[in-house]
Amino acid sequence: MLFFHLPLLCLGLAAAYGYWWHAGTLSRRLESVQRTVAFAGRMSVHAQEVQTALLLTERALGDGVPVSEPLYRLQVAADRFNTIINSFNEGGEAVEPDLGRLMLDAIEPGRAFETLQQLNVAWFELKNRSDLVIRRESQKRLDAAIARSAIEYSLAQQENLAKLATEFATHLETAQQEAIAKASFWRNVCLTAATLSFLAVPAVFLFNRARWARDIARATAVELETKRAALEENQRVLKEHESALAAAQHESALIMDTVQEGLLLIDSRGVIGSQYSRESAAILRQPDLAGLNLLSLLQPLVTEKMHATLVDYLALLFDANRKERTVLKVNPLADIEVNFSNPAGGFTTRFLGFAFRRIMDGPHVGRVFVAMRDITAQVELERRLREEEKKKERQFEMLLGIVHVDPEQLDLFVKLVGSELESINGALRAEEFAATESVEARTRLRERLNQVFRSVHNIKGNAVYLKLDYFQKTAEEFESRLSELQGRSKLGGDDFLAIVVSQARLRADLLDLQELRGKLTGLRTAGKASAAAADNILEQLSSQATELAGRLDKPIETDFDPLALAAIPPERRPLARDILIQLVRNSLAHGIEDVERRKKAGKRPAARLTLRCRPPGADGLAGFVFRDDGAGLDLARIRRRAEAESLIAADSKLSDGELAALIFAPGFSTAAANDGNAGRGMGMDIIRHHVVDEVGGEIAVRSQPGSFCEFACLFPSETPAVLS
Amino acid sequence: MDEAILRVFSVCAAGYFTRVALGPATVGTPYLQSDGDSVAADFTAVIGITGKRRGVVCFAAPRALLQALLPAMGEANGTDALCADLAGEIANTLAGNARAELGATFMISVPVVIAAPQPVPTFPRDSICYVLPLVWQGHRAAVWVALHQADETP
């Protein structure tokens, strides 16, 4: 019996062993197939990486930054692709960082082989073009056109390459499956033989053992089958995942690397996720953002207040109970200033714009998508435009104010304001400033204040004369600041701060006016002859006097000799005009009576202003004489005023002439009102200053109470050298 | 720029000398820098300002003033290196102290000290530079303030 059963048993055992062996080989082959297919799939990934690297290279070329990094990527991707495809072509070892090493056999002719050939054609052309890019760079001859040609080919072939690579992997798999199926045949033969052999052993004494062997064989078969199915399933899923993942990852990598925007995800604490665009690292000036907290990154860059706002806003973004649209509308980071501390000292100021979107996770806000851009150039452009716009508006307003003014007069005004500003600055920066707190120092500060006042008053007078409202307003503000200081009992250097600020404003206005004047030159015909200018001065003076008289309700007639200023050299005419402005205003404010009083005094209701030339005399002086037929100097009133201002002691003995001279003292005024016509008390002071102190002329006043007041302004008649 | 800001620097400058030196400094009458003016001091410390206002703040002083001030800091020798260091520290202190009024958005750089005859940076023609003169124990120094306000971002 044993003879009969023994061979059967042996056959059964041999078959069982055969099954074992086949199953093991199959399992190993299955694993190998899985890896081979994975390697094949990698080719499309590398092809995509080649394209990314080419795009980055082109961008770097365009930005004028080094291309070494993208070119390195290009080289690596091309090498990997090449290794894999060559291993399939000729057999060899393929290496992938995450897949490890794998010996590949050269592909045998068949469907996979045909696809591989097509793949070769497409790849080697792409490789040639990439190699050219790399070679050109090493010769320092790389230009955008070369990169572009490679990119264009890559773009055109990308789909084809991906399709071929996938097709190749599929064919490869099918071929391997067929091989496995063949191998499975022998495995199944063994299984059947083993089963039959064991079934054919009837011996009772062997029954248990036979059953045992059969059970093992069956269990092994079932296990192997399960394992195979699991492996196959596994492989399928893995392959699907792998290719989907690789494609997705490389698509997003392509986007993240090339997109010119900072893109990242944050969680509710503000922590940045592992995927972010390269640009975001550049914007935030951090090499690696993953795991860092966006709020902490921004904290040292923004103001404390802004940071607190950010913290609050993040809470709102993650609060699912708030409507997203509402929250996004109040985005406080649409345009924020950040200040990166500069390693070399100081700060680098940039402007960043942030946009947010919620990413929902069920009912909760899981993450927030953050897009950011460096909008510095934009913000600065806008700011410049806004400033330009403001300046234009200001200039336009000023332009409306100056179009009526004769260009020559405008030039004179510009010159005057310029020289008065210089004189103000000279007064303020005089060498002997702030020599302790002595009485003397205080007197000097006061003198300086008076000097400044004279200059500003002169600017104002001229502005009124030319109807330059803009300057009149600025000068008036300046004057009231000065008046305020004049009223102070104690003056320190600090008190002049307000003045220097007003002065700065006036200087800015002057610069604008000069600029406008320059623009107007082209629009207007050149200025008239200077004799005509003299006429013009008289004309303007006359009309200004009439206008002012109208405002004061004191009718006047002007009788200005057309040659009244003939004795004044042209370069002094602006000064003569300044003086006349003051004299006219003075007459109207102080000298000329109102109509009622004139009638009572038996005078004509309209007062008469007369201007005559005073030709050069034996004294070497020449100039003009200005006269009004008003009430003359009120000497009693001058005395009262001078006493009140402590210019003279009470009851001091003064001649009429000495009393009259008081009207030229700084700070003296007989008018009660500060209304822009007179009354700031510096009018006569200015005249004396300009005529006597500055150019060494003479000024004479004659007055007949109740009948007239006459001023003679005389300048040295030889050509003067000095004029401030 | 308004008076209030200039006053801050005037007060800080005067305060520095009162606190550190043996006697207070007197603030002279301020004036505007005109074209062609240069700081013309032996030592000029320049501090760059960024933030809500941009520009520079300088402290310019003659060697004699710094040498007279060094003993108050405990230094016996008035070498040029120490003079430059002191000018920088004074500028830094003025600008830093000004933040008490102007706030943290008034951001200051580290000082850059320029010793004559090296040229001092010039200011653009249309920028306005205020000069606040100081007198301390007969020595003249000056604080230069050239700032313009950056537009408020909404």
Next chain:
Amino acid sequence: MKLLIVDDSLIVRRAIERNVSWAGFAEIRLASNGRRALEEYREFRPDVVTMDITMPEMDGLTAVDAILREDPAARILIVSALADKSTAVEAIKRGAQGFLLKPITPESLRDAVAELLET
């Protein structure tokens, strides 16, 4: 007891050094910016640090962060001219133990160092 004085001004470094003699530090070292301060701190392990804020290369607040990351027990006194309240608050928030405003005087320095040593 060891002291590390950090300031970009030599005069200030020396002034602080002279004015803490009463405290009897066994060794005092000086550093002129935040980066050097961090290096010195690692090697020297001082008990107390005085730290300026506005300095080249690495500012004082960044240096405070870096030092406290390595040694959370570090005792740091900020000595700065930055007079706004928010800077002082920020310095304390980052872990500095004291804030002394420049310009310093022997008295103000003494009070601040004494207070730091008490804690």
